[in-house]
Amino acid sequence: MPFWKLHYHLMWATYRREPIIDEEAEQLIKRLIWSTARSTKIHIHAIGMVADHVHVAAAIPPSIAVSEALRRFKGGTSHAINSGRQSAMEFRWQPEYGALSLTDRGLPTVIEYVNNQAKRHADGTLIATLERIEGA
Numbered sequence: 001m002p003f004w005k006l007h008y009h010l011m012w013a014t015y016r017r018e019p020i021i022d023e024e025a026e027q028l029i030k031r032l033i034w035s036t037a038r039s040t041k042i043h044i045h046a047i048g049m050v051a052d053h054v055h056v057a058a059a060i061p062p063s064i065a066v067s068e069a070l071r072r073f074k075g076g077t078s079h080a081i082n083s084g085r086q087s088a089m090e091f092r093w094q095p096e097y098g099a100l101s102l103t104d105r106g107l108p109t110v111i112e113y114v115n116n117q118a119k120r121h122a123d124g125t126l127i128a129t130l131e132r133i134e135g136a
Contacts, residue, residue, distance in 0.1 A: 019051035048117035
């Protein structure tokens with residue numbers, strides 16, 4: 001088995017940043033991210049979210065492109081939420097995402113940041129670079 005250390009901070013948002021991630025959706029999203037990670041040998045360090053976006057700190061093996069990992073996370077979660085919803089409104093993610101590579105040294109800071117999303121948003125103690133999803 002090859003040696004690798006490829007840590008990432010991944011972020012993605014609901015379509016039009018609609019605040020539609022409620023407690024039930026949050027639990028389902030977390031379960032499905034963990035399940036997808038197990039099946040793809042992605043190591044999850046932390047998952048955090050607020051009503052309109054998700055943060056994940058993960059180690060992604062070199063056999064999986066970052067875009068593929070995100071496609072699986074986003075596709076699996078939106079499909080599952082829509083399958084179980086009684087709402088007429090479709091649950092969708094924005095096509096964009098953010099992905100930052102991390103050093104071993106920076107990883108604990110990002111794990112703490114991801115784990116404390118709700119508090120950071122409530123307190124306004126956000127780090128702009130770690131909240132960025134779109135380019136430009």
